[in-house]
Amino acid sequence: MYRRILVPVDGSSTSTAGLDEAIRLAKNQGAKLRLVHVVDEYVAFQSYDISGAALYYAGDLIESLRESGSKMVEKAAARVRKHGITAEAAIFENVAGRVADFIVAEARKWRADLIVMGTHGRRGVNRLVLGSDAEIVVRTAPVPVLLVKSAAPGARARGKKA
Numbered sequence: 001m002y003r004r005i006l007v008p009v010d011g012s013s014t015s016t017a018g019l020d021e022a023i024r025l026a027k028n029q030g031a032k033l034r035l036v037h038v039v040d041e042y043v044a045f046q047s048y049d050i051s052g053a054a055l056y057y058a059g060d061l062i063e064s065l066r067e068s069g070s071k072m073v074e075k076a077a078a079r080v081r082k083h084g085i086t087a088e089a090a091i092f093e094n095v096a097g098r099v100a101d102f103i104v105a106e107a108r109k110w111r112a113d114l115i116v117m118g119t120h121g122r123r124g125v126n127r128l129v130l131g132s133d134a135e136i137v138v139r140t141a142p143v144p145v146l147l148v149k150s151a152a153p154g155a156r157a158r159g160k161k162a
């Protein structure tokens with residue numbers, strides 16, 4: 001039985017599919033959710049040459065990422081509350097590591113029983129180039145991980161046409 005379900009959220013449709021599955025599980029199991037979002041500052045700094053002006057613009061980008069992350073987490077929390085489920089939320093800032101490492105560390109710290117997350121299901125060169133946080137989480141998590149693949153356009157999802 002799952003009592004503590006960790007759910008990484010990033011605002012994407014794939015992440016929302018994972019959140020919806022976590023909500024279904026939480027209702028069924030009487031579990032509470034912990035929503036986790038990682039503001040990836042590392043990506044912002046990779047986009048800029050580190051000079052005075054570029055640092056200023058990178059700072060603006062990071063602040064924008066923080067604000068949008070907070071709004072996105074609140075929207076996800078409201079979605080959870082709408083179903084009468086208890087949810088906590090945490091936002092982390094990444095400056096040098098992998099997002100997956102924050103997810104796994106939080107699962108340990110919060111003593112999660114399960115991690116539920118969306119995955120794009122990338123394969124081949126796309127996975128090699130873009131990496132896979134989901135794959136790293138599966139390999140390093142101390143608890144079971146449920147990966148939820150969002151339906152591709154035109155595909156059937158849960159018996160309904162997309």
